[in-house]
Amino acid sequence: MGKPLNSLGRSTVVITGASSGIGQATAEAFARQGACLVLVARDRDAIEAVAQDCRDLGARAMAVAGDVTDASAMADVARQAVGFGGAIHVWVSNVGTGAVGAFHEVPLEAHEQVIRTNLIGHMNDAHAVLPIFLRQGHGVFVNMISLGGFAAAPFAAAYSASKFGLRGFAEALRGELVPHRNIHVCDIYPSFVDTPGISHGANYTGRRLSAPPPVLDARRVADAILRLALRPKPTTMIGAPTVLVRLGHAISPELTTRGMALFLQSYFRRAPQTASSGGNLFRPAPRSGGIDGGLRSPAQRRIATGVALGLGALAVVAVALRGRR
Numbered sequence: 001m002g003k004p005l006n007s008l009g010r011s012t013v014v015i016t017g018a019s020s021g022i023g024q025a026t027a028e029a030f031a032r033q034g035a036c037l038v039l040v041a042r043d044r045d046a047i048e049a050v051a052q053d054c055r056d057l058g059a060r061a062m063a064v065a066g067d068v069t070d071a072s073a074m075a076d077v078a079r080q081a082v083g084f085g086g087a088i089h090v091w092v093s094n095v096g097t098g099a100v101g102a103f104h105e106v107p108l109e110a111h112e113q114v115i116r117t118n119l120i121g122h123m124n125d126a127h128a129v130l131p132i133f134l135r136q137g138h139g140v141f142v143n144m145i146s147l148g149g150f151a152a153a154p155f156a157a158a159y160s161a162s163k164f165g166l167r168g169f170a171e172a173l174r175g176e177l178v179p180h181r182n183i184h185v186c187d188i189y190p191s192f193v194d195t196p197g198i199s200h201g202a203n204y205t206g207r208r209l210s211a212p213p214p215v216l217d218a219r220r221v222a223d224a225i226l227r228l229a230l231r232p233k234p235t236t237m238i239g240a241p242t243v244l245v246r247l248g249h250a251i252s253p254e255l256t257t258r259g260m261a262l263f264l265q266s267y268f269r270r271a272p273q274t275a276s277s278g279g280n281l282f283r284p285a286p287r288s289g290g291i292d293g294g295l296r297s298p299a300q301r302r303i304a305t306g307v308a309l310g311l312g313a314l315a316v317v318a319v320a321l322r323g324r325r
Contacts, residue, residue, distance in 0.1 A: 008033035012085025017095035019046040020289045021195030025222040031059035036085040043284035068121030078128040093125040094144045098159040101204030111158035113281045118162030138182035147242045151249040154261040184232035191239030196289030202279040207271035
């Protein structure tokens with residue numbers, strides 16, 4: 001059923017959560033390389049629109065309406081993908097969501113849905129495609145995790161639990177696959193990305209949410225995924241904040257978490273008020289939103305370097321405090 005990839009043309013790629021943001025950017029990037037695409041999201045109209053954009057770029061593309069929290073639906077996606085493309089070379093497990101708010105003020109069903117989506121959903125993806133990879137003898141499974149896989153995010157407890165769990169799941173899976181040298185599990189850890197995701201997610205803070213600069217262009221993440229498809233590696237960090245936060249958390253988790261909590265509390269006090277909402281946790285967003293979320297601005301770009309230096313200083317302080325213990 002084919003060989004490991006040496007080019008992206010004629011590869012068959014499945015992308016979940018492809019109706020907006022990083023998923024849509026990744027679909028378009030693979031389309032430009034001539035890949036055969038199977039695109040998955042809950043909103044049938046939104047995912048069909050992205051598939052048509054990819055066809056306009058010259059790719060073969062099939063849209064599938066499906067929910068990653070449904071294991072049988074993901075198994076069916078895998079079967080359809082093999083029928084459509086003859087094999088599955090790359091599976092990009094991209095779906096992610098969040099619920100922001102004090103843990104005790106967020107409905108328990110919202111916490112549970114975040115875990116189902118961000119952790120169980122990725123496990124459903126892997127469970128659907130891994131038998132196909134094993135029969136083929138090759139395949140690349142790309143896990144979209146985030147900076148949150150390295151450091152906890154106060155006021156997003158379920159999100160943190162799901163991302164820490166997803167990192168552990170991927171590491172365990174890589175251990176099982178050691179005998180299969182052409183099957184790869186690749187984790188991606190971007191820092192904050194300019195997508196509609198923040199506006200789509202659940203918000204129980206009563207305050208408008210944003211992301212601190214520097215904020216990445218989703219197309220940069222998509223380019224990293226393309227590189228992984230050809231040259232797989234276990235861990236890819238994108239953006240200076242991920243590297244610095246990972247270092248700071250490894251040295252002093254307490255300091256990193258306390259600093260993040262204080263930052264968020266200060267932000268919530270100053271942010272404009274808005275109505276609480278369950279967002280897209282239990283149903284697709286009313287509007288898919290495209291690739292960009294409108295979070296980047298000239299002002300954010302100007303202070304990006306300063307923010308990176310500030311994160312670096314936090315890591316240095318953590319080293320110093322660690323040395324005093």
